[in-house]
Structure formats: C-alpha cells, structure tokens
Amino acid sequence: MRASFRTSFLLLFLTSMLSLELLAQGYRLEATIQGVRDSSFVIGHYNRTHNQFVPKDTAKADANGKIVFQGTQNLPGGLYVILFPGNKRLIEFIYSGKETNFSMETDTLDMIGNMKITGSKENELFYNYQKELKNNARQIEQLGKTGTPEAKAKIREIQENFTAYRKQMLDENAGAFTSQLLKMSVDPDVPAVPKLANGKPDSVWVFNYYKAHYWDAFDFSDPRIINTPFLEPRLDRYFKNLVVQTPDSLIRDSDRMIKKASANKDAKSWVVFYIANQYENPKTVGTEAVWVHIAEKYYLSGDMGVSEDSKKRIAEKVNTLKTLLVNKPFPALSLTDPAGKKVSVQAIQGNYTVLFFYAPSCGHCKEASPKLREFYDKNKANGIKVMAISTEHNLEEWKSFIKTYHLEELTNGMDPLQQIDFNRKFDVVTTPMIYILDKNKKIIARKMPVEQLEDFLNYYQNKMARKL
DSSP: OHHHHHHHHHHHHHHHHHHHHHHTOOEEEEEEEETOOSOEEEEEEEESEEEEEEEEEEEEOOTTSEEEEEESSOOOOEEEEEEOGGGSOEEEEEEOSSOOEEEEEEESSOTTTTOEEESOHHHHHHHHHHHHHHHHHHHHHHHHTTOOHHHHHHHHHHHHHHHHHHHHHHHHTTTOHHHHHHHHTSOOOOOOOOBOTTSSBOHHHHHHHHHHTTTTTOOTTOGGGGGSSOHHHHHHHIIIIISOSSHHHHHHHHHHHHHHHTTSHHHHHHHHHHHHHHHHSOSSTTOHHHHHHHIIIIIITSSSOOOHHHHHHHHHHHHHHTTSSTTSBOOOOEEEOTTSOEEETTTOOSSEEEEEEEOTTOHHHHHHHHHHHHHHHHHGGGTEEEEEEESSOOHHHHHHHHHHTTOTTSEEEBOTTOOOOHHHHHOOOSSSEEEEEETTOBEEEESOOGGGHHHHHHHHHHHHHHHO
C-alpha cells in the first residue's frame, strides 16, 4: 500500500513537472522573407471582430530578411498575421498552440505561391490550400476573358475539381485547426432540396436547413476560435438576415445563441456583449426589448461579471426602458403650453400622435423642426397630431423657437417648474427624440428620425389594414 502511494505520488510529481515544462516552453517562430531587410515586423492574432488585430510580439528583420519571434510564454491559438512596416502588407499563418516552433520562408513577389513551411503540419495544410485556391482563381480569371462555351465548361470543371479537393483535404485532416478555420469561413453545404407538389424546390426547407446548420463548423468549446476574424461577421449575418426582426424572435434566438456559446467563457461573454450592443440602440424599430432582456437575464442576474457601478447604470436604464418599449402604453405626461395652460399627452385626440422632444438650443433640433412642420401640414387631415416638447426651461428661448420654426399649430409643451427628468423618465438622452403613439396612446415606434415619419406611418397603416 505504501509502495502504491509512492508510485502514485511519483507519477503525479512527474506529470506536474511535465506540465510545467510544457507551460514554460514558449514559442519560436522564424520567418525569412526575401525582399525585406532591416525593418521591424509585428505578429498578432485576429480577435472576434473582422477588423481587430491584437499584437503579441515584434522583431526586426536582418540583412537577409530573417525575422525571429520568440518568447517564454505560450501564445494563444488562433489565426495570426505577420504585419509589415506601415501595416500595408501581411502574411497569415496558423498558430494552433501545439506547434510552437516552426519556420516560414517566402518572398515579396509571391508570398503565397513561394511559401515554404518547416515544422508545422497546420501551416502546410493552410498554404497548400491557399496555393490551390489561388491557382484555380488565376485559371478561372483567364478563361473568363474568352467567354467561349469551351471556357465556361473548363471553369465548371475547375470549380468541381476544387470542391472535390477541398472535401478530401478536410476529410483527411478533420482534427486539424486549419480544417476548422476553413469550415468556419464558408457557408454550410445544403444537400439536395426536396420539391413541392408543384415540382418547384422548397425554398422554406432550404432556409430552415441553412439556419439550423449555420453554426455547425463552430466548436465554441475551443477558445482558439475567439482569436479569428469569423465570429462577429457570422453573428451579423445570423441576426440580421436569418432571424425575424421582432423582439420575441430575437430574444428566443439570442438565448439559443448564448447557450451554444456557453461552452467557452470568453465566447459567451463576447456573444452576450455583441447582442446587447446591437439592440441597445437598434436600427430596427421596436427591438430595444432585446437589450432589456439581455441586461436582466445576463448582466443584472450576475451571470456576466460586471462591476457594481456598471450594474447600477444598467439597472437604471432597464428601469427607464421597461415602460417605454414598443407596444407599451406611453406614461402619463402633463406639461404647460405657451399660454400657461395645462396640456397632456393622454388628452390629445388623434389617430396617431407624434411626440417630438427637443431642446431650443439644439442644432439638430433646428434642422429637424422645418421637416416636422412639413410632415404635419401634409398629414394633419388624416388625424395625425404632433406634440412638440421642450426639454429645456428658458421660457423666452422656447417661445422664440416656436415662432421661428412655425410650430404654433402644434401642441407645444414645456416643464416650467423643472420637475421632470426627461432622461430617466422618457429616455431622452439626445435630442431630437421622437415617439409615435396610436390612438390609444400605445407606443408603436421610438427614436424615429423625422425624415422617416411618413414612410413609417404609411407602412404601419398598411400593415394594420392587412390584419383587418
């Protein structure tokens, strides 16, 4: 029993020492680039977004164009680049985290075509693939100039051969990080499409299959995928093109996406941040509810680690927005008109009510006001009312603004006693800020530019008419 304990302890000790040795092994990456000399180069990896570069090391080329990057700390795996002076040229390479010592050799005349790799199976695959792709593209370009039937047939043959080459290469190297990256960079393959009873392809089936398999190539448990340029563009396409732009659909798909990314802490954090960032000030009307959902479920719950100050700011904004989302009744708002009489949003009688929050000293408000008056003149006969609400408190400036921009016919209101916090109560962070209400004072749109008022109301009325 004692011997068994000693043996186990010895194995544990040796394993620990081996692990420490691996952790301390660092990296040595050698690149020889003919055509450069005595210049400083940077290596780094992409990071989540399609245009973000994270520098990791610098080195200087000698008189023969030899550059050596080395360090005692491991580099994170990902898709890396060697960045040339001036940031105008680069060489991409794979750093898997397993091959920590290898060399590359090429020249500035044809960096891909003349690339030679020593000590890295990943980069051999990577550059063999790029060379094949580049060679095929060159042939297709030349054949495309002729436009003959024979050339078109040859182009199809080249494309089919490359597809077969790619499939074989990925199948034979399924465990390689390079294969994973190549799969991540393209759309999922859609199999033969079933036909409808009328003989036409079932386009709905194609869409559903494509969406269901959109993330198949992404192994979110692999932290290296964060250090590639594929995640953000992929999320962009998914949420903007494949998800119905309504709060319910967006929230449902957001939760599914976050759950999928939960295999890796950094990936999950990035996906949550991406979605929150997209819908805090969304381009699609009425989708702020997605931000509220993300804020409550992932930030305020403690699921995402944020500071207490950040959590407090998020909570304040959630409390503001929850009563101001599309389909919510607009909160009671009572103001004073230029004659000193009380006016309220809820008392306005109209098919639709546009609330125009502005500041008389605001330059953008001065530009928007003539357009607002033009919109009102064109649509007032259709039962559309406009209430212009000053968020500032200088009585003379307010009255002068109304007169200068001919807003007398609108319902005008101000808070002379300065009792209303327009920011916290109505989310008026910047001016002008617009809400559109239906006849029951339910919010149907918010943060709508003046220039889009008429188009939106025409669209909305048509949509309501189709429901009848």
